[in-house]
Amino acid sequence: MRRVRFAPVLAVGAFALIALTVPILPLPDPLRIDVAHRLLGPSAQHPLGQDEYGRDVLARLLWGARTSLAVAFSAAAAACVLGVALGLVGGYLGRAVEFFAVRTMDVILCFPPLLLALLAVTLLGPGAATLIPVLAILYLPGFVRVVYAGVLGVRSQDYVEAMRALGAGPLRIMFGTILPNVSGPVLVQFSLAAASAVVLESGLSFLGLGVVPPAPSWGLMIGAARATVVQAPLLLLWPCLALSLAILAMNALCDALRDAFDPHALTGAAPRRQLLARLLPGLVPSAGPVLELRNLTLEIGTPEASIHPVRDVSLRVKARETLAIVGESGSGKSLTGLAVMGLLPPAVRVVGGAAWLEGRDLLRLDEATLRKLRGDRLAMIFQDPLASLNPVHRVGAQIVEALEVHRGLPRRAASEKAIAALQRVGIPDPIRRAQLFPHEMSGGMRQRAMIAMAIANDPRLLIADEPTTALDVTIQAQVLDLLANLRRERGMALIFISHSLPVVAEIADHVVVMYAGEVVEEGAAQALFAEPLHPYTAALLRSAPTESGELPVGIPGTVPLPHALPKGCAFGARCPLRAERCEAGRPPLVEARPGRLTRCLRWREVA
């Protein structure tokens, strides 16, 4: 839970304080009539003047806060107690009880709230005695739902199971364990109900159907002041102002509580992407590779310190070649791919390096130019094709869009090309399939469609970020074959990002192994698999299932977090070959053999 913002609490607190202390404040009697001085302006005795019966406006205004908050608080409290009880019982005790406790609430929701209140007033007559129960019933469903949902979420969790195993009775579990867990949402619901009750109470009183005169109520005051608005407009403005301020404060408190208790609420805005801060190495573009990434460093600015999830990463990939980036989660491999595309999340920015694609540094291009390249000269596919395709557009239309944006093709020609692209990725019956929505396709088919979208404009470079991780094994193999074929036929360069060495072994020509944001080893795929030169690569190979049937061996420990990197080798803590000199400083990336780089001081002992 985050801290609740202070200002709204203070504002609502002030209203509550007025409501509580108004009887002991030195104010005139709010009900005392003085017809001789009706509608009189401000005077020493009556700072805000006198109303149509000569009563003191300030006193009535402050007493109005008491009426408003008393009705709102009573109604919300009654709804809260009953709603929490029903929600707990319904959520915890199951079926039959659930039906009565929870489903019947839907009935209340069939009526517009004000209407239900009016129905009750017709039958029971106006007054606070009618108002409070009616408002309580209106807000009941909100509490029941919140608590019910909370209980369902908590009920199956381990610690509740554990308590049950320990023999705790249902009552004890409900009130001791579950209730504290749903108290946040209930508090939010309480503030919502109270704020809404203030609005309804004042509205009904305004109509003369809520609080009964002569009791001081803002709604009544506004209603009464309408008759004399021409002579005394201020009489109308004061209660309007008081009411609006009270609701504004309560709404702000609702928002503040919701922000504090809702884990999904957005945090502060992320910093915008900045221009490159440092001078970069390697200002001369090289001719050979399709993409040459040099010394890429990324930074995430946090209030405490800045961390660098990717440091000094260099790699190159040629046409018709597949470069695999391998590493565990948190190694920075996906961020590297996104940085090349210019699709980094807003919090992450490039602070060093260059990415040369066909003579242009992608990291230095402005967004508009980069946009023209994305989806055209370079393309990317992602891990989860279902989430990555727009659910409301047909698959064909999403491919057509890529063609329209870059080629300016007319709709007709574009959709023919889109169908051809679907055919190229091995989707049978592409004309019909183009008409499907993403959710109507299988996982493998969706990933093929993603690939079709990516290659529609014949990119020079395709970055595939874990494209097979969400797929089952047979489909995985098909997608890998497809990527390999496309690369060969189209002369594309392919960067294949994966955490799985066996998958990489099937497709890669060249491998870059990343660990904790750095490249730790690089080399041609066959050589690297045959003879790893970094203990991490060796450990990764041992952790993968092999064809010879040897048991995979896990790597002890976890990847260090980017804000808690050790001074020496990042892999040190998990390394079987660790020596004192490894902890002295960050080992350099050295060329151990021709074309083989490793960031290990003891690489000779690895193999």
Next chain:
Amino acid sequence: MSFILKRVGAAILMVWVVASIVFLAIRLVPGDPAELLLSQGGVAPDPAAVAELHERLGLDRSLPAQYLLDLGRLATGDLGTSLQDESSVADEIAHRLPRTLELIAAAALFAVLVGIPGGLLAAMRPGGVLDRLGRLLSALGLAVPVFVVGTLLVLVFAQTLRLVPAGGYVPLAQDPLKHFTLLAMPALAIGLGLASSVFRMTRAAVLDVSQRDFVRTARAKGVAPARILIRHVLRNALMPVITVLALNLGTLLGGTVLVEYVFNYPGLSGLLVDAVNARDYPEVQGVVLVISVLFVGLNLAVDLLYAVIDPRVRHA
């Protein structure tokens, strides 16, 4: 298809529940409902009048018989007659309902035209000037109750500036210009609050959808920001916005009471308030029933609209 049938079935069930509740409500109140309705300020009503009302409301029969009779009458569209002047409740409602619907439609139009573009603009630069301004205005719009807005509008535009009449109603056929002038103020009074909720929901939904994977895909495709916003984000963001709008409109079906009262607008809700004041139960019952049916119908319409916007819903 089965999706539509299921929703329509649920809606019919809802209408039946509502009718039953309205039927039961008056009979569940302790004491004789006829006496209750006729008593004014603690004076015992005339026994002859009570007996007559018993007969008119059918209270002299057994409860199940009353229930069947009532439902049978409702099914044929007969909502009974007013206790005040014997006029047909159904006729009176049919006369006034279109006016209220027009008012709500005008308010909704205003809310959509202001709230959705506003929310989009604010979401394009979270924390920017437009965003902060929009959030401030929407907080105000939500805080000031609709009858306060209405009263203040009357005070400023009718009584001080004398630009428009303080209220009333003129049929469209009689004087179109005056008709819309008189419609504008109450519609604006409702629309300001409504636009505020639509604004907030649009902003929140657009910000939420902007972070989804498929937006990244669209960017990876090289689609321009404006096109991403309109084509990829907005349509996915519309669902929660429609929900909020529909919920609000449903509430408004009964909630125009206050505005109609302030502007002396002869709509359905005005009829309701008069009926409540006169304790004219058949009329109250009729209006509540009609509004609730509309409310249920509106929710049904929203469900069906979802299916149009989001193809996944059709298979859920």
